[in-house]
Amino acid sequence: MSLKIDKLVGGYSRTPVLKGVSFDVADGELVGLIGLNGTGKSTTLNHVIGLLQPFSGTVTIDGISINDDVKKYKSKIAYIPEVPILYKELTLKEHIETTIMAYGLDYDAAWNKAMKLLKKFRLDKKLNWFPINFSKGMRQKVMIVCAFITDAKLFVIDEPFLGLDPVAVNDLLDLINQQKSRGSSIIMSTHVLDTAERFCDRFVLIHDGQVKTEGTLEQLRSQFGNKEMSLNDMYLKLAREEGQNE
Template identity: 55%
Template sequence: MGLEITNLTGGYSRVPVIKDLNFTVPEATIVGLIGLNGAGKSTTIKHIIGLLTPQKGEIRLNGLSLAEKPEAYRQALAYVPETPILYQELTLREHIDLTIMAYDLNHDEAWQRANQLLDKFRLSKRLDWFPANFSKGMQQKVMIVCAFITQASLYIIDEPFTGLDPLAVRDLLQVIAAEKVRGAAVLMSTHVLATAQQAADQFILLNQGKITGQGSLVELQTQYNLPTGNLDDIYFKMTDVANS
């Protein structure tokens, strides 16, 4: 069923940052969330993962709201933040075990997936390392491994390419594509528009807390009257129109 956002309004105070957002992230679909700094991307994500409570509107994942079924909602969702959040006193192995327990995963099956991801991201010999031993890029890979062993219904990925080398970016895109084939929904916020255009099926353009365009690249080309434009061209036109 995927993610369904209806009339979502919210922020950090009584003054809303995002206003009346309506969009879906269907199963087996990658949606790129695009916008300037301060457009409302992170605020939108924080509402979806439950760090902020909507002032108005509704968020449903596979038909469930966080308020109705908090455990089922959270277990259907995996999140890769822009800045890695790791426990300094836990090794990589312990981070994986903690994820398995938190999501109530089958231990052996989850470790089989983890080992495949560890090999792909060249972390298999780092299982007993602590976060202090990892570079920022390696810490981001730990977050990616922990997220994708869950086989969640929805992945929320916030600026996933920050700190990753080109090989890791390629590997991450392969993992995302495989999860899409499995049937997962993916909402990906990124400033790397060429990569977003390559990876995503649909796009949501945010500006000043409102959706200014959404759909496939072809649909956005029509909306912005750029029949041969790429996502960069559309993005620049969106900001020019907003600032005019």
């Protein structure tokens, strides 16, 4: 088992956003984290990557929590944020070298992997450019390259498809499938539900800071009482229920 979240209560202030969230992501599994804006998806991911400390409950990767060994815990994670995090004073080459040093990767092997990824995402001619000046899609590609040169056990991906062209989306999905075949685990938050429906192994639906339901698409359809229901239909049903409760 890779990621395990158990009875997680947490948030940004004294009032918790998450109210006892529990789910796991197995080795070689892609789990889609689905929910309306403000229901706790990003808060959950921020707890997983260690930006937030739980009020109560635990988050572990391969049985290790961030309190057990912060360096070992974080070395298991590669993170692709919704908004690319770049350093304005670093070139693309320097971003990659910083990632290599941060993860303690073998320099030559990592650069060999990086060059293949840079060519895949058409960034190989821009090594001496400053990514802070790139378009949104190109900045996102930099984050993808830096994440996938690592040997991470868990990939945490937040809204990865926003700003990417269709070719880059396909390339990213190929990389995700390759990592799954190597036994890595992926948790992905996204609103691109038709893509999630086709590629995720399981789904966790977060609503009002709690896990409303989880399972494969077939299991979710059974729980919603409609064998033909799409993930988008489930999302819209949650949205209507939210509107009725306001």
